[in-house]
Amino acid sequence: MKITGVETHLLQVGARPVMPGAGTSRPADGHGGSRNWLFIRVLTDEGIHGVGEGSGWPRVVRAAVEDYAHLLIGEDPRDIDRLWHKLYLGSMGHGLLGTVGGGALSAIEMALWDIKGKALGLPVWQLLGGRFRDRIPVYGHAKTPERARALMALGIRGVKVGFTGAVDIDAVAAVRDAVGPDVDVMVDAHGPSWMTAQDAILVGRELEQLDILFYEDPVAPENLDALARVRDAVRVPLAAGERVATLWGMRPYIERELVDVIQPDTGRAGGILQMRKMAAMAEAHFITVAPHSGSLGPVAEFAALHVMASIPNALMLERVEFDWPGRAEVVAPALRTVDGSLPVPDAPGLGVDLILEEIARHPSVRNVADFPDDGMAFEPGTAAEHPYVQTRLSRATRLRRTQP
Numbered sequence: 001m002k003i004t005g006v007e008t009h010l011l012q013v014g015a016r017p018v019m020p021g022a023g024t025s026r027p028a029d030g031h032g033g034s035r036n037w038l039f040i041r042v043l044t045d046e047g048i049h050g051v052g053e054g055s056g057w058p059r060v061v062r063a064a065v066e067d068y069a070h071l072l073i074g075e076d077p078r079d080i081d082r083l084w085h086k087l088y089l090g091s092m093g094h095g096l097l098g099t100v101g102g103g104a105l106s107a108i109e110m111a112l113w114d115i116k117g118k119a120l121g122l123p124v125w126q127l128l129g130g131r132f133r134d135r136i137p138v139y140g141h142a143k144t145p146e147r148a149r150a151l152m153a154l155g156i157r158g159v160k161v162g163f164t165g166a167v168d169i170d171a172v173a174a175v176r177d178a179v180g181p182d183v184d185v186m187v188d189a190h191g192p193s194w195m196t197a198q199d200a201i202l203v204g205r206e207l208e209q210l211d212i213l214f215y216e217d218p219v220a221p222e223n224l225d226a227l228a229r230v231r232d233a234v235r236v237p238l239a240a241g242e243r244v245a246t247l248w249g250m251r252p253y254i255e256r257e258l259v260d261v262i263q264p265d266t267g268r269a270g271g272i273l274q275m276r277k278m279a280a281m282a283e284a285h286f287i288t289v290a291p292h293s294g295s296l297g298p299v300a301e302f303a304a305l306h307v308m309a310s311i312p313n314a315l316m317l318e319r320v321e322f323d324w325p326g327r328a329e330v331v332a333p334a335l336r337t338v339d340g341s342l343p344v345p346d347a348p349g350l351g352v353d354l355i356l357e358e359i360a361r362h363p364s365v366r367n368v369a370d371f372p373d374d375g376m377a378f379e380p381g382t383a384a385e386h387p388y389v390q391t392r393l394s395r396a397t398r399l400r401r402t403q404p
């Protein structure tokens, strides 16, 4: 079997995301209805095609996928890890690949697994060593008790409260009270650049009282030493890793045991086998895996299910349950949360295919966040000032804690 071509298919819907902290009102689950997805198809001379998805700046990832394509033409798509290393070496001169390179490798490698599974008539989880489970529990996003109850009505047993500004401890406590002790609550601070280790520790100590499953990205991912200080000072499980790519990107989180949960993003971690290797490294440190999926499309969700089915240390899969309804229209079959879980696919390969006509109805324009009309000149008192520059002023407004 030989690879004959690689196609890319971009999709964009909804408003572009706005700058964090810009003060623009967003829905309770925070995504603003915006979705930017890159899907690919790898074609072969035997009529089998594989599908993949790459995140991490989809329009740029598309260019990287197209740049890689000539290294794939004529190759046997079943030599998955060898081809991954061929591509990796092929772009070595560009420096560390980051999430853009990780997105391109993820999309291509995912499609190769799909081809191999289809050729053998087996689901990908079967090729990864078989499965531990046939359903993967998901967790959803909620900032209010009402939204948390809507998730619970779907049987969902995990609720994440996310913040792009201050971590509002009262809001976390309200959700915790609403869901009761049998449902897990997580808090995502989104790795804000304005949060020092000292302030993240203050927030973490407040969270100690609320029995949360994990405190995610308490400090900027660029600052692992700050994460280590939070780790040493706070008795709350920590989670991180959604913004790094490849086994080497995740390595310090695991080797230094900076977190209890790693969160590789299935669309940019580097591929299914990279995630499988991360999971094995994490297993040796008694760390669990909860893939990031806040903004991913449905193909990456399928890939995450195969990985999670096959590893012993799978925790939960993130899922934005109430996002764009078209999520169910651009692929077949569509995933549906049933009793708080997604079923592990049984069909050969990934078990999903693209509906190209539907994807083509939503052309992509650009993929960077919009800035508000009042300017992002980093002027004193503006939203822009607070997250990124004069972060230490008005500190009390960004350390919102339980009222005494």
Ligand SMILES: [Mg+2]
Pocket (backbone or CB within 6 Å): 188, 190, 216, 217, 242, 292, 294
């Ligand atoms: Mg996150």
